[in-house]
Amino acid sequence: MIACYVRGGGLGHLTRIRAYLHTCHPGATATILTASAFTADPRVLGPHRLLPAEALPSLRPSTLVVDAFPAGLDGELSAASVPPGARTVHLARLLRWDAYRPLLPAEPIAFDETWLLEDLTPEHRAYLPGTAAPLTLSDPPGVTPRGVAEGSWLIVHSGPGPEIQELLGYARDCAAAEGVRPRLVLACPRRPGDLPADVAHVDPYPAWPLFATAARVITAAGFNAVRQMRPWRAKHLMLPFPRRFDDQYTRASLARR
Structure with a gap:
């Protein structure tokens, strides 16, 4: 066992x-x-x-x-x-x-x-x-939902709620800086009650099959998000959060380098 x-x-x-x-x-x-x-x-x-x-x-x-x-x-x-x-x-x-x-x-x-x-x-x-x-990890196969993220800005986070709101604000700020108004899609296990009406919600697991077709992927700087987004680093926007032991700030710095 x-x-x-x-x-x-x-x-x-x-x-x-x-x-x-x-x-x-x-x-x-x-x-x-x-x-x-x-x-x-x-x-x-x-x-x-x-x-x-x-x-x-x-x-x-x-x-x-x-x-x-x-x-x-x-x-x-x-x-x-x-x-x-x-x-x-x-x-x-x-x-x-x-x-x-x-x-x-x-x-x-x-x-x-x-x-x-x-x-x-x-x-x-x-x-x-x-x-x-x-050791380089390989994820189990995942199903790619059709038509969910093509060309969208995909925000991926499992919570807590205030951090989801911060990521949404970060996505909007980055879009404004680029001069674009993309469709925003939140991939999250539960739909937040305060999710703005202009943000779509999906509950995929795993979420990584959506990364290839999204125009941008916005995440915290957790281990899996950074690892899974490595093939699409150019379109990955990271916002690190404080954690008791996980060092998201150092991870984000290393990834951006």
Whole structure:
């Protein structure tokens, strides 16, 4: 059994673990340990089994995959957390390392395998084993809804609401700077109650199949948005947001470079 420890409230952790499983364990069914509300959507969970993170001590997986946070979201994971006989894998993405480092336990997990999913800060990279290696993720196939985004400016965000409004304002400002009045389409799991009448709403998952035909794609600077938009970097408009541990500002700076 493959168990994936995926703590985090957003949709990004689940999208990333689905991509990892598709890349490294194609066709396998895993147990996803998370409390994310987004798993209520069967498209997000896919073929995988769902359990709360607290179920880890009762499991005996052959492989334990820890996403993003080497000691868990709140420092709850240590060497003692690893089920007997489990091979351990860490998926390392950019963190605000000064903020996260105080949570590291005295006896951290000695991961058998560490994948570098993007460029890290020197301090973060120095903490990881020298054997850590880059990994380029590939997403599971997605359906492209016809006629949704062709020529439109596509705003992609799963929330919260105030951030969606900021992205809409950013899209309008960028359009005004370009001297254009594009059709705006919001791709979001739920239609916001305060969505302006001139903005269309769609609920695709995954959203990345719409990227190729959109004239512009406006997102935060989350890991998946930046990764998935790499082939269309010239039309990607990013607005980073503050996060407890995710360093969207550094990611946006690196991507723009």
